Amino acid sequence: MTQTRLNPITVEVIGNTLASIADEILVGLIKSAYSTNIKERQDCSSVVIDAQGRVVSISDMSLPMHLSSFMFTGEALLKRFPRETIQDGDVFIVNDPYSGGPSHLADVTFVAPVFHGGELVAFVGNTGHWPDVGGKAPGQAALGDATEIYQEGLRIPLVRLYRAGELQRDILDLVLLNVRDPDNRDGDIRAHVGSVKLGVLRMQDLVTQHGSEVFATALDELLDVAELKARHGILSLAEGEYEALDYLDDDMDSDEPIPIRVKVTIRHKPEPSVTVDYAGTGGPARFGINMPYHGTVTVVFWVMRSILDPDVQPNAGFERAVKVLAPDNCLVNCKAPSPLGARYEVASQIPDSLFSALSGIISKGIEAGGHGTHGMGFSGQPPHSFIYYETVGGGGGARPNKDGINGVHITSNLPIEAMEQEFPMMADRLEYIPDSGGPGRFRGGVGIRKDWRMLVDSFVGVHSNRHRIPGPGLLDGKDGTLTRIVRNPDSSSPETIPREATFVPVSPDDVVSIFAGGGGGYGDPLERLPEHVLQDVVNGLVTVEGAQRDYGVVVDPEQGQLDIKATERLRRSISANRKA
Amino acid sequence: MTRLRIGVDVGGTFTDHILFDEESGALYTFKTPSTPQDPSRSVMDGVHQFATERPEGLTGLWLMAHGTTVNTNAILSRTGAKVGLITTKGFRDVLAIGRQTRPHFYRWDVDRPEPLVPRYLRLEVSERIDSQGRVLLPLDAEDVHRCIDVFKSEGVDAVAVCLLHSYANPIHEGRVKEILKEALPGVYLAISSELSPEFREFERSSTVTAVAYVGPVFQKYIRELQQGLAQELNPAPHLYIMQSSGGMASARVEVDRPHLTLESGPAAGVLATVDLGNRLGMKDLISFDIGGTTAKASLIRDGRPSMVSMLEIGKEATGYYGIRITGLPIRAPSIDLVECSAGGGSVAWVDVAGLLKVGPKSAGAVPGPACYDTGGSEPTVTDANVVLGRISPDYFLGGRMALKPDLAHRAIDEKIGKKLGMPAHEAAQGILDVVNANMVRILRVVSVSRGFDPRQFVLVAHGGAGPLHAGDLAEELGVGRIVIPPNPGLFSAMGLIISDVQTIATATRFLRAVPENLSAIREGLIQQVDQCLDTLNIEAIPERDQVVERFLEMRYVRQNFELEVPVTNELATESDLEDVVAYFHRLHQQSYGHFDAEAPVEVVNVKARGVGRIPKPQPALLPSGGADPKDAMIGRRRVFFKGYNDWLECPHYDRVKLLRNNIIKGPAMVCEFDSSVTILPDHKAVVGSMGELVIETGKGEKS
Numbered sequence A: 001m002t003q004t005r006l007n008p009i010t011v012e013v014i015g016n017t018l019a020s021i022a023d024e025i026l027v028g029l030i031k032s033a034y035s036t037n038i039k040e041r042q043d044c045s046s047v048v049i050d051a052q053g054r055v056v057s058i059s060d061m062s063l064p065m066h067l068s069s070f071m072f073t074g075e076a077l078l079k080r081f082p083r084e085t086i087q088d089g090d091v092f093i094v095n096d097p098y099s100g101g102p103s104h105l106a107d108v109t110f111v112a113p114v115f116h117g118g119e120l121v122a123f124v125g126n127t128g129h130w131p132d133v134g135g136k137a138p139g140q141a142a143l144g145d146a147t148e149i150y151q152e153g154l155r156i157p158l159v160r161l162y163r164a165g166e167l168q169r170d171i172l173d174l175v176l177l178n179v180r181d182p183d184n185r186d187g188d189i190r191a192h193v194g195s196v197k198l199g200v201l202r203m204q205d206l207v208t209q210h211g212s213e214v215f216a217t218a219l220d221e222l223l224d225v226a227e228l229k230a231r232h233g234i235l236s237l238a239e240g241e242y243e244a245l246d247y248l249d250d251d252m253d254s255d256e257p258i259p260i261r262v263k264v265t266i267r268h269k270p271e272p273s274v275t276v277d278y279a280g281t282g283g284p285a286r287f288g289i290n291m292p293y294h295g296t297v298t299v300v301f302w303v304m305r306s307i308l309d310p311d312v313q314p315n316a317g318f319e320r321a322v323k324v325l326a327p328d329n330c331l332v333n334c335k336a337p338s339p340l341g342a343r344y345e346v347a348s349q350i351p352d353s354l355f356s357a358l359s360g361i362i363s364k365g366i367e368a369g370g371h372g373t374h375g376m377g378f379s380g381q382p383p384h385s386f387i388y389y390e391t392v393g394g395g396g397g398a399r400p401n402k403d404g405i406n407g408v409h410i411t412s413n414l415p416i417e418a419m420e421q422e423f424p425m426m427a428d429r430l431e432y433i434p435d436s437g438g439p440g441r442f443r444g445g446v447g448i449r450k451d452w453r454m455l456v457d458s459f460v461g462v463h464s465n466r467h468r469i470p471g472p473g474l475l476d477g478k479d480g481t482l483t484r485i486v487r488n489p490d491s492s493s494p495e496t497i498p499r500e501a502t503f504v505p506v507s508p509d510d511v512v513s514i515f516a517g518g519g520g521g522y523g524d525p526l527e528r529l530p531e532h533v534l535q536d537v538v539n540g541l542v543t544v545e546g547a548q549r550d551y552g553v554v555v556d557p558e559q560g561q562l563d564i565k566a567t568e569r570l571r572r573s574i575s576a577n578r579k580a
Numbered sequence B: 001m002t003r004l005r006i007g008v009d010v011g012g013t014f015t016d017h018i019l020f021d022e023e024s025g026a027l028y029t030f031k032t033p034s035t036p037q038d039p040s041r042s043v044m045d046g047v048h049q050f051a052t053e054r055p056e057g058l059t060g061l062w063l064m065a066h067g068t069t070v071n072t073n074a075i076l077s078r079t080g081a082k083v084g085l086i087t088t089k090g091f092r093d094v095l096a097i098g099r100q101t102r103p104h105f106y107r108w109d110v111d112r113p114e115p116l117v118p119r120y121l122r123l124e125v126s127e128r129i130d131s132q133g134r135v136l137l138p139l140d141a142e143d144v145h146r147c148i149d150v151f152k153s154e155g156v157d158a159v160a161v162c163l164l165h166s167y168a169n170p171i172h173e174g175r176v177k178e179i180l181k182e183a184l185p186g187v188y189l190a191i192s193s194e195l196s197p198e199f200r201e202f203e204r205s206s207t208v209t210a211v212a213y214v215g216p217v218f219q220k221y222i223r224e225l226q227q228g229l230a231q232e233l234n235p236a237p238h239l240y241i242m243q244s245s246g247g248m249a250s251a252r253v254e255v256d257r258p259h260l261t262l263e264s265g266p267a268a269g270v271l272a273t274v275d276l277g278n279r280l281g282m283k284d285l286i287s288f289d290i291g292g293t294t295a296k297a298s299l300i301r302d303g304r305p306s307m308v309s310m311l312e313i314g315k316e317a318t319g320y321y322g323i324r325i326t327g328l329p330i331r332a333p334s335i336d337l338v339e340c341s342a343g344g345g346s347v348a349w350v351d352v353a354g355l356l357k358v359g360p361k362s363a364g365a366v367p368g369p370a371c372y373d374t375g376g377s378e379p380t381v382t383d384a385n386v387v388l389g390r391i392s393p394d395y396f397l398g399g400r401m402a403l404k405p406d407l408a409h410r411a412i413d414e415k416i417g418k419k420l421g422m423p424a425h426e427a428a429q430g431i432l433d434v435v436n437a438n439m440v441r442i443l444r445v446v447s448v449s450r451g452f453d454p455r456q457f458v459l460v461a462h463g464g465a466g467p468l469h470a471g472d473l474a475e476e477l478g479v480g481r482i483v484i485p486p487n488p489g490l491f492s493a494m495g496l497i498i499s500d501v502q503t504i505a506t507a508t509r510f511l512r513a514v515p516e517n518l519s520a521i522r523e524g525l526i527q528q529v530d531q532c533l534d535t536l537n538i539e540a541i542p543e544r545d546q547v548v549e550r551f552l553e554m555r556y557v558r559q560n561f562e563l564e565v566p567v568t569n570e571l572a573t574e575s576d577l578e579d580v581v582a583y584f585h586r587l588h589q590q591s592y593g594h595f596d597a598e599a600p601v602e603v604v605n606v607k608a609r610g611v612g613r614i615p616k617p618q619p620a621l622l623p624s625g626g627a628d629p630k631d632a633m634i635g636r637r638r639v640f641f642k643g644y645n646d647w648l649e650c651p652h653y654d655r656v657k658l659l660r661n662n663i664i665k666g667p668a669m670v671c672e673f674d675s676s677v678t679i680l681p682d683h684k685a686v687v688g689s690m691g692e693l694v695i696e697t698g699k700g701e702k703s
Helices: A008-032 A064-071 A073-080 A169-177 A182-210 A212-235 A293-308 A344-358 A416-422 A530-538 A544-551 A564-579 B039-053 B070-076 B141-154 B171-183 B201-232 B264-280 B381-387 B405-420 B424-446 B466-477 B488-497 B515-538 B574-592
Strands: A044-050 A055-058 A091-094 A107-116 A119-129 A159-163 A240-248 A258-267 A273-277 A322-325 A374-380 A386-391 A425-432 A448-454 A458-464 A484-487 A500-506 A511-515 B004-010 B014-021 B027-033 B061-067 B083-088 B122-125 B135-137 B158-162 B188-191 B238-242 B248-250 B285-290 B295-301 B307-313 B328-335 B338-340 B346-350 B356-362 B458-462 B481-484 B501-512 B546-556 B563-567 B601-612 B633-641 B646-654 B663-665 B668-672 B675-679 B684-687 B693-696
Touching (some): A008 A044, A044 A212, A055 A212, A064 A107, A073 A119, A107 A182, A212 A273, A258 A344, A273 A293, A293 A344, A416 A425, A458 A484, B004 B488, B014 B488, B083 B141, B238 B264, B264 B285, B285 B466, B338 B424
Parallel strands (some): A273 A322, B061 B238
Antiparallel strands (some): A044 A119, A107 A119, A374 A458, A484 A511, B238 B248, B248 B501, B481 B693, B663 B684, B668 B675
């Protein structure tokens, strides 16, 4: 570890300013973007990268998954474009995961160099999840049923959209011709570029203020700071090897679940370090549920940052203390041309398995298994052309000291009134599902049921996991419930929609329902305080039957009161049966 | 006849009072600890104090303007009313699910705020209206009665109603209200289409339940306060409450709209800044208020504060309202205040990587900074100011409280200096550098990130600690001129006594900004204007003092965040509309760095702001003196200045003895009852006609 060379106060001041610049870039993007995904659901991120291409600072409002959008972008950019060819006013665009871009094609990254006195001193960038980047179906880049990346949409390598401040019209035309709804994507591009340019100006002010030498040293030291903090956090974890095994539902070719096997090694010497090894993980899947290596690293960083120090920047310094190993060409390290549109399924389960592996040594800030991820895309053909994509929350896993969060996800939902203003659809309900939270001393969060009613002929696309393998409970907690997606669930002929689908036709008055699963429980449900079970029954999150079956708690439905004696008897008999 | 007015601002720690004699221009001030258990007590304390202090008593007191935290506190401490909520069938969990996001990406143990209404009191009725306001399914009145049965047996104090798309057609909510009114007399009702007729169901539900939650509490508070005033004073003064939007409303109007008061006190501080700027002929200002635990920045352009349409109570991190919703969103027009945890009480510490951090922890008033000798041992920003000689230990609070500089020195030396390997004064300067950087960050958020260059603005620094830091902040931002108002620690209370009455009406109307919609847009505006005029009439504002302005909240079609565009023409012709749209393009360019003249633009909300002008008091003129402030000099002491990296022997002045036209050349300190002003080397302060200090920094672009 290097000794801090600058005045630590200068480093702190510059670090704070970088964070605020990253925030400003992101706010500028959100406020002027056109895609629902960016403007309402805030599926976007921003970054500051140093002149060597290393990530230094991301906005804390950034989606954790998007770190991968930047992790290798700087490096790839400097490899592809000799430093002396990069000019002030350039803006680069990239979305291909196999050429330095984000972790699936739907995420589109914009990066601009920052010059000071003719010298390249840094880069700033942002990423937004576009609703469509072409491909075989609307929103395909986020769906999972493609068999190679070419089907998922337009692959954009690192290219200049602006050269020395000049828009490269031919590149723009090429991009817009290959995406559905080009007018709105054009609006998004303006928002991406506008906010990145604001970031460049702010960076130039900062460098002017401190001088480029101090600035560059401060960036180096900010990496050292992150390394030091990560290593410090590791010292609070007991040394050892910790393992977990979770499964992704299937690869849709067969019913066979795909194992995600993880081994976490904590070492205090010679230097404190964490190694996360995915040896024994299956795949790659034939369909687009694979994750590229940098995506896997990103999610591991997200989880390890949460555990080691929630305030540390997950930058290139952090990377020195946290290593991720993944066998070549598997589910968590897929290679071109493996499809990967629905890679968030894997992303949603990586925290589950890491928390499970470490659950024996950590009792704060972890969760039992969660509900997975559920992306729902709707689209229409002329005269009702539209594309609408949304992720639906489910139950978060229970925690060592409290219940899981009900109906939660990493990205925002779309307000129903906004959806009905903009798209030819209506919502019939948005509500919690009783008994969906995995029982435990602390209950898993409950899932959400959401019903959409079609107003015109449309198509549904889906990518969703935990349809076969529920979010696992921890330490005797029970699993959460599975997710289902059903067309006309309350009719005489309900039809299940598969968890990966692109063009499922639906007609006016059809109802598409998602029953998003609940999170796993934590600890033995028989140890849950009967008063807490009663409260859940009163609030309709647990049914009277569920209270008896899952918790051994007897509630008088008429009075809404506990039957304490009957509860004691029931809990004794359940315990006795378990032993027998 | 004597006419008196009182401004009283109840803050978290102190309650500030100002009594103003309109005839003589005399000001009386009083500061007393707040009494959170019964906030009206500290309010009445001031009334008693002034009644005794002023030989003539309080005869002629006609107005009391009040900034209150009663409603915010009730939400934060979850001590509001028992509320029932009625929603459209299928949507009772909207309030709890909100935007479904994790409140903190990296802290998995943080929960979303608990909804103000538990699930068993969130009930549904069968009905449906679409986004165009068409009734698809009529309201089932039987369902309403079933809800009422539950509410009766549960004994709720208040009922909130939020049905889908009620902003587009309020008919069902109106009917529900009628039924509730008849069946539940005495129960407080909050109806979303009346309180917040704007789209996005979660934000609207959250707002209306918050109103129901605090309404009964606020009603009781106002009733008791009015009774208290009536007992002491005959006739009782007219009681006004400050709104977050920076205007007053009379208490009887405000009890039905308590959500409008959540940032009552801070808004008053911004308003005082606007008023001071008006008197000095300065229109572009940044109001900066540094208290004990937080700093708040707000931008004023062309004499108008920037506004936001939503607040979040209990927000996690970041000053950007509405970007990632992590608190309870409350839709209420509010002055755009960005705050950070940085103030005199902020605690400095060294993190594991050896970096110096300041805050967010605050020593508050208890245990307080180390130098208070009241039990605190952590080094704070106040301690740093003491170590550097910026706060004179024997002049603090006018000498009422002797500070212990050795304790400040020890705390900083032991907890910071030794760890960083630097002498105490360097560590103290480091603390100021870090806390100033945190403050500069929010000053940039309100200026640079909104598209404004701070160098073109005047920095108005107030709050107890504002004047100490203003010089450094101005240097950092390149600001050319600083104004330190008289009584900077009581500035919010000052804002209360110069406030006008204000009312804002908004409604959602999705209309493309095209000629075919001209009359619909105009009609929408007229409705809002009429609503404002009705309120001003209820407030008994004479017609000649009523001013109503109109605004359209606009965006490019398919965008999601609106910009507020003033409408200054009659909107009678196509070219009137074109002018408004052109203004929108310019505003977009300024705010986000780009615009698109070809892209279709739409109106989302129509809005009007009604102001009822209340005569402004004229403060007394400060007697004139020469340029030399020698008569106000207390003595000379050593103060450390970073720019010189040295201790400089510099004069200290007593602010109350300064006279108009006195000129103070830095380095110097100006001491007063509840604050100290740092005049940096190379800065120059001139004493103005009301006692304000106008400091020229030699930087910036003079405005």
